[in-house]
Amino acid sequence: xxxxxxxxxxxxxxxxxxxxxxxxxxxxxxxxxxxxxxxxxxxxxxxxxxxxxxxxxxxxxxxxxxxxxxxxxxxxxxxxxxxxxxxxxxxxxxxxxxxxxxxxxxxxxxxxxxxxxxxxxxxxxxxxxxxxxxxxxxxxxxxxxxxxxxxxxxxxxxxxxxxxxxxxxxxxxxxxxxxxxxxxxxxxxxxxxxxxxxxxxxxxxxxxxxxxxxxxxxxxxxxxxxxxxxxxxxxxxxxxxxxxxxxxxxxxxxxxxxxxxxxxxxxxxxxxxxxxxxxxxxxxxxxxxxxxxxxxxxxxxxxxxxxxxxxxxxxxxxxxxxxxxxxxxxxxxxxxxxxxxxxxxxxxxxxxxxxxxxxxxxxxxxxxxxxxxxxxxxxxxxxxxxxxxxxxxxxxxxxxxxxxxxxx
Numbered sequence: 507x508x509x510x511x512x513x514x515x516x517x518x519x520x521x522x523x524x525x526x527x528x529x530x531x532x533x534x535x536x537x538x539x540x541x542x543x544x545x546x547x548x549x550x551x552x553x554x555x556x557x558x559x560x561x562x563x564x565x566x567x568x569x570x571x572x573x574x575x576x577x578x579x580x581x582x583x584x585x586x587x588x589x590x591x592x593x594x595x596x597x598x599x600x601x602x603x604x605x606x607x608x609x610x611x612x613x614x615x616x617x618x619x620x621x622x623x624x625x626x627x628x629x630x631x632x633x634x635x636x637x638x639x640x641x642x643x644x645x646x647x648x649x650x651x652x653x654x655x656x657x658x659x660x661x662x663x664x665x666x667x668x669x670x671x672x673x674x675x676x677x678x679x680x681x682x683x684x685x686x687x688x689x690x691x692x693x694x695x696x697x698x699x700x701x702x703x704x705x706x707x708x709x710x711x712x713x714x715x716x717x718x719x720x721x722x723x724x725x726x727x728x729x730x731x732x733x734x735x736x737x738x739x740x741x742x743x744x745x746x747x748x749x750x751x752x753x754x755x756x757x758x759x760x761x762x763x764x765x766x767x768x769x770x771x772x773x774x775x776x777x778x779x780x781x782x783x784x785x786x787x788x789x790x791x792x793x794x795x796x797x798x799x800x801x802x803x804x805x806x807x808x809x810x811x812x813x814x815x816x817x818x819x820x821x822x823x824x825x826x827x828x829x830x831x832x833x834x835x836x837x838x839x840x841x842x843x844x845x846x847x848x849x850x851x852x853x854x855x856x857x858x859x860x861x862x863x864x865x866x867x868x869x870x871x872x873x874x875x876x877x878x879x880x881x882x883x884x885x886x887x888x889x890x891x892x893x894x895x896x897x898x899x900x901x902x903x904x905x906x907x908x909x910x911x912x913x914x
Contacts, residue, residue, distance in 0.1 A: 518908040522599055525551045526571040528914040533557045544623055567642050569621050573597040581658065584608055587616025597621045603680055604628040606652035610635045627680050627704055650702050654678035665689055668697050676700040685709035686739050691716050703728045711735040733760045737782060746771060757781040767791040773798045790817060790841065811886060813839035814862040820846045828852045837862040842889065848872040854879040
């Protein structure tokens with residue numbers, strides 16, 4: 507006799523599980539949930555938490571049901587609390603930035619309570635007022651000098667923006683200070699008097715001494731990227747082939763995103779065109795270029811993948827059909843940077859025989875038989891292998907995939 511499937515929904519991983527208005531009935535509809543980042547409960551629903559059959563739970567926050575749930579970056583200015591009949595209760599998954607013109611009385615009158623899963627950036631003079639309203643903080647509270655000019659996002663200082671600034675300007679930056687090209691040191695020193703930075707700094711070694719002397723280090727949180735002298739910044743994905751090799755912006759390259767070198771590039775030509783290469787993200791290159799690249803960049807400290815045969819680069823959501831192998835000459839190296847679904851029609855023997863290597867940084871969905879073949883060819887393994895047959899069964903039983911926010 508065929509077993510009757512269990513009742514209730516099966517749900518994948520959940521970022522935020524909101525139980526603040528849940529009931530016995532709504533909780534009873536869920537059979538199983540995967541891992542949960544944060545569970546939100548109210549005083550009235552905390553007793554329902556043990557009823558949830560979930561994997562690992564990162565944290566639990568108790569907040570009123572009427573608390574406003576916000577995600578991403580929340581910017582609070584003087585108008586934020588206007589026309590509010592009652593003080594606001596805020597529950598923020600992300601970043602809270604309080605602008606310098608906000609007064610202590612605005613916070614005292616307009617904000618009832620604050621729960622934050624992330625970061626808070628506020629003027630120094632409001633730190634005590636904010637902490638008095640803070641009920642939960644899973645992250646950091648950082649202050650900045652409210653007398654400085656606030657910049658939210660990137661502040662780019664280059665040959666176009668610097669001359670337009672008045673002399674001696676002082677910035678508080680929540681984001682990144684970028685000096686993408688070498689600028690005149692005297693101009694930089696004259697224009698920038700102080701930088702209170704919460705975020706990151708990117709500049710060339712030629713300008714590092716001046717800009718670092720202006721940097722306010724009270725938080726110690728600024729991530730500094732100093733581009734070695736003589737290198738050109740490339741801040742976009744870079745594909746190098748035989749046709750564009752001679753048109754590179756410089757013989758010294760500092761690349762912040764993926765670098766892909768095509769099989770059409772000859773070792774001698776690469777040796778002539780590039781003197782030094784720094785790849786901060788991922789470097790993909792043919793095995794035949796290993797010797798010359800070892801002289802151009804520090805392969806041991808670079809996340810690099812040497813590929814054999816064709817390069818099959820799977821980014822974002824992609825499919826690998828059986829027909830792809832029919833047109834393959836020799837072997838291929840499979841690199842997965844997104845979510846790859848392998849057609850169940852692809853024979854495991856085909857995967858094992860036609861793939862030289864598999865490098866997985868995200869998710870590969872395949873059958874159990876295919877999984878064995880993939881594991882036999884696995885090189886870089888920073889992602890996961892998912893049983894596509896199991897996922898299909900869960901969907902047929904009323905399952906739901908991964909969810910960022912789930913309210914019961």
